[in-house]
Amino acid sequence: MSKQQVNLQEPFLMILFGGAGDLARRKLFPALYSLHRNGLIHDRFAVVGLGRSVREQEEYRSIVRESVEKYSRWDTETEQDWSSFLNRFRYVSLDVADASGYKDLLGEVEGLEQKWHLPQNRLFYLAISPRLFGDVAIQLKEVGLTQTRGWRRLVIEKPFGHDYPSAKELNDQITGSFLEEEIYRIDHYLGKEMVQNITVIRFANSLFEAMWNNRYISHVQITAGETVGVGERAAYYDHAGALRDMVQNHILQMVTMVAMEPPSRLKPEAIHDEKVKVLRSLRRWKEEDVATHMVRGQYTAGLLDGKPAVAYREEEGVPEDSTNETFVAGKWYIDNFRWSGVPFYIRTGKRLDQKVTEVVIQFKGVPQNLYFNKNNDLAPNLLVIRINPDEGLSFQMNAKKPGGDPEVVPIAMEFCNNCDVESPEAYESLLRDALEGDRTFFTHWDEVSLAWKFIDPIRRVWDQDKDSLCFYEAGSSGPVEADALLAKDGFHWHSPRPRQRSIIQGSEIGSSQRRGCP
Ligand SMILES: NC(=O)C1=CN([C@@H]2O[C@H](COP(=O)(O)OP(=O)(O)OC[C@H]3O[C@@H](n4cnc5c(N)ncnc54)[C@H](OP(=O)(O)O)[C@@H]3O)[C@@H](O)[C@H]2O)C=CC1
Numbered sequence: 285m286s287k288q289q290v291n292l293q294e295p296f297l298m299i300l301f302g303g304a305g306d307l308a309r310r311k312l313f314p315a316l317y318s319l320h321r322n323g324l325i326h327d328r329f330a331v332v333g334l335g336r337s338v339r340e341q342e343e344y345r346s347i348v349r350e351s352v353e354k355y356s357r358w359d360t361e362t363e364q365d366w367s368s369f370l371n372r373f374r375y376v377s378l379d380v381a382d383a384s385g386y387k388d389l390l391g392e393v394e395g396l397e398q399k400w401h402l403p404q405n406r407l408f409y410l411a412i413s414p415r416l417f418g419d420v421a422i423q424l425k426e427v428g429l430t431q432t433r434g435w436r437r438l439v440i441e442k443p444f445g446h447d448y449p450s451a452k453e454l455n456d457q458i459t460g461s462f463l464e465e466e467i468y469r470i471d472h473y474l475g476k477e478m479v480q481n482i483t484v485i486r487f488a489n490s491l492f493e494a495m496w497n498n499r500y501i502s503h504v505q506i507t508a509g510e511t512v513g514v515g516e517r518a519a520y521y522d523h524a525g526a527l528r529d530m531v532q533n534h535i536l537q538m539v540t541m542v543a544m545e546p547p548s549r550l551k552p553e554a555i556h557d558e559k560v561k562v563l564r565s566l567r568r569w570k571e572e573d574v575a576t577h578m579v580r581g582q583y584t585a586g587l588l589d590g591k592p593a594v595a596y597r598e599e600e601g602v603p604e605d606s607t608n609e610t611f612v613a614g615k616w617y618i619d620n621f622r623w624s625g626v627p628f629y630i631r632t633g634k635r636l637d638q639k640v641t642e643v644v645i646q647f648k649g650v651p652q653n654l655y656f657n658k659n660n661d662l663a664p665n666l667l668v669i670r671i672n673p674d675e676g677l678s679f680q681m682n683a684k685k686p687g688g689d690p691e692v693v694p695i696a697m698e699f700c701n702n703c704d705v706e707s708p709e710a711y712e713s714l715l716r717d718a719l720e721g722d723r724t725f726f727t728h729w730d731e732v733s734l735a736w737k738f739i740d741p742i743r744r745v746w747d748q749d750k751d752s753l754c755f756y757e758a759g760s761s762g763p764v765e766a767d768a769l770l771a772k773d774g775f776h777w778h779s780p781r782p783r784q785r786s787i788i789q790g791s792e793i794g795s796s797q798r799r800g801c802p
């Protein structure tokens with residue numbers, strides 16, 4: 285959906301739990317700074333950052349400043365601008381597990397609201413460990429912080445539970461203090477420009493919308509590949525695995541954007557209703573289907589950009605016998621009129637050869653090939669929606685090769701979304717939406733619960749069958765079993781190609797694009 289034309293800037297107080305954590309430093313401070321600098325939030329705002337560590341106010345403001353200087357996409361400003369931005373930040377030391385500290389927090393909040401003449405619009409942002417989410421929501425209500433004359437909103441980070449029962453328990457806890465429409469569950473993929481563009485491309489172009497169904501589409505591929513490994517997050521990741529970390533949220537959200545019906549209007553509830561219908565129509569795999577429709581893998585040692593990369597099991601904090609997956613591929617079906625019989629192939633993994641997120645729509649061929657070409661078959665029409673890090677569109681068609689020979693070759697029309705204009709960071713868009721009260725790009729409870737209900741049976745099978753784990757070399761494109769998933773159906777993964785700047789660019793499909801093709 286495109287951003288609605290709203291201008292609901294209101295003064296606010298942000299109460300940031302995890303106020304000096306990694307997410308706050310790398311994403312939230314730069315996002316706030318960018319919104320403030322560009323006049324996209326109200327000028328009257330303040331931020332209370334919370335953590336257990338004891339910090340002087342100046343120390344905290346230095347942390348904010350250093351984070352912005354390091355991670356912001358904007359050049360830094362004059363000292364005067366800095367102090368106008370930093371003066372709004374206040375640090376409070378509080379152990380959120382200790383209920384007795386919340387009274388002090390209430391006092392701080394009310395004090396700041398008076399100082400800045402704020403109308404008690406409170407944005408509670410939980411950038412802390414998920415195990416603390418529920419308790420914080422409960423305490424906020426207990427102490428009266430949720431009783432406001434203005435609005436109150438809860439922004440909650442991922443992961444939202446680790447399976448359906450834990451997600452339900454968490455949801456029950458937070459809905460004891462906040463209404464569903466006050467809850468903003470973050471899936472940062474929904475803040476990405478080109479994820480938001482998927483539905484615009486579909487619903488604003490009769491060309492695509494007319495063909496967006498099983499009569500014309502052969503299959504859909506969604507790839508979210510990363511070159512990074514587990515990094516410093518082994519404690520979390522070795523329990524989550526790629527299925528919970530990427531598939532339950534980001535991949536499924538992209539599937540809903542590709543597959544949903546047009547909403548009756550551009551309102552969060554209408555859009556959300558259509559997304560939910562997709563999740564309901566997603567075929568749930570029975571135990572015996574998992575092995576034939578899902579692949580899980582773990583990286584072994586390899587070479588990335590010519591440099592040696594260690595195996596997952598040799599990474600810091602990972603047990604040497606870990607059977608956790610760092611790669612998932614799947615073949616899914618959406619059982620409704622529009623998508624009946626169209627496979628959705630998905631894959632995601634760490635330590636792959638490329639950092640790339642993209643959606644590929646492969647269209648069916650023409651009824652008869654009238655032309656001779658090298659392989660005696662026509663390349664398929666492909667619509668590639670590039671999400672990350674390149675943003676744009678590529679549309680592959682067939683055309684006559686310039687020159688004498690009547691040869692038909694694939695050509696690509698390219699559009700680059702971020703070549704000339706830098707896109708906002710996902711957190712910028714999402715923070716702004718939360719401050720404007722727009723929940724379009726946040727996940728609602730029934731989306732989250734349906735996503736877990738789809739994922740849980742797969743997880744159960746994999747947890748019981750450790751032999752389901754395949755291996756792939758770091759720096760490769762994943763386990764061969766993921767290629768076989770498509771090859772069985774006569775398809776192959778479309779290897780992401782580097783972005784091309786020209787509008788129309790002749791490009792024959794090279795041999796690398798044919799990898800895995802029978
Ligand atoms: N970092 C990232 O890139 C991403 C993070 N997330 C999510 O964001 C959340 C935060 O992650 P991240 O910033 O990486 O985590 P960090 O561990 O870096 O930061 C969490 C902060 O919470 C504070 N904290 C921990 N326990 C308590 C407590 N009992 N009371 C008060 N404060 C506490 C810590 O400060 P202190 O030690 O001073 O108490 C710490 O600075 C998690 O839910 C994570 O899943 C989601 C996507 C990406």
Ligand SMILES: O=C1O[C@H](COP(=O)(O)O)[C@@H](O)[C@H](O)[C@H]1O
Nearest residue numbers: 442472508510512529530641672
């Ligand atoms: O949520 C997560 O996403 C990142 C990948 O995000 P991207 O914006 O860089 O594509 C992933 O590395 C991380 O494991 C996961 O928790």
